[in-house]
Amino acid sequence: MRRFFLFLLLAGFGYSSSVVARQPVVIFGDANYPPYSYLNAAGEPSGIYVDLLRPIFDQMTDYAIEIQLVPWERALAALEAGEVLAIFPPYFYPASVRPYIGHYSVPLYQEEVVLFCRRNLFTSHPRRWPADFFGRVIGINQGFAFGGEAFWLAVQRGEVQLSEAETNWQNLLMLMDQRIDCYMNDRLSIEQELARMVEDGEWQGSLPQEIRVVERHTGHLAFTLAHWHGYHYYHDFIDLFDRLYLERDAE
Structure with missing residues (x-):
């Protein structure tokens, strides 16, 4: 019986550590772009892009992803400074327009x-x-x-x-x-x-x-170029997101 309880205790610790090990990631979106992304009456992120992204983020079980909606200029400034990993939903433009974007995801919506x-x-x-x-x-x-x-x-x-x-x-x-x-x-x-x-x-x-x-235009998840090496999961996150989104489209 004691061994059984010890097994449960160890299993519990194992479960807790796996939860703690999830990489926190904050993604900024446009707070004033209904119906694509906006804060609803309860102050919660809502809109077409939020509905597209959340099911993909839920599948990325190694990450604890939080969507925060802010004024668009604030989102762009944060991305340029490398304060956030990614923002949505900028259109795809040549590097000369927004040179601080290091990568665009696969298209989310036209x-x-x-x-x-x-x-x-x-x-x-x-x-x-x-x-x-x-x-x-x-x-x-x-x-x-x-x-x-x-x-x-x-x-x-x-x-x-x-x-x-x-x-x-x-x-x-x-x-x-x-x-x-x-x-x-x-x-x-x-x-x-x-x-x-x-x-x-x-x-x-x-x-x-x-x-x-x-x-x-198509909207995208756009990833920072500034200090990208500080995000040790940068390429893994991009590759996983793109793969899961393409699999979703193929269904």
Whole structure:
């Protein structure tokens, strides 16, 4: 009987040590990007990307992974400084755009970036991007980099005025108040926030109209380049995540 209890005691210690041995990992995500990633009414991480990532993270049993949602600029700054292993869901860009990203995961989800503008802003449908928008004020979320090289060159030259706000809601309010002419973001993200504002009585006047598709992109889990060697599990985590995600897609 004593041997039996000793076996249970040792087994218990073994179980505890295996739990303690799990590698803690913090992953940052965008807190203001509904329906893709946002904090719900209870203050918990929610959204399409959170729902995609959690089942994969649950399978990575050697890791204790915590998702924290923060303002996007904070997430980017943390990744650049090497304060976190990875963030989601940046689009894939050349290294010159975000040189502090060391690796992009396999694609998680495809998004479609569109331009919503004030109704009746144009007398004819604009077809050239960004030339037909010279002299206009374009809203975008802080830290977002889409629009293309020609767009950012036009901003640099002063041919297009850029207005940055932290959230979809703030940008749509400025669009409603005619402080910006157009707002550029993912279609689903704009449509959901706009529908909420209409339902809650926040939107006044004519609804904006979608003018054009600007880009199509896939969101990713992006890994830091700074101090990556300090994450001794860096390559193992990347390889395991990519493999499990691809297996999920194959099912």
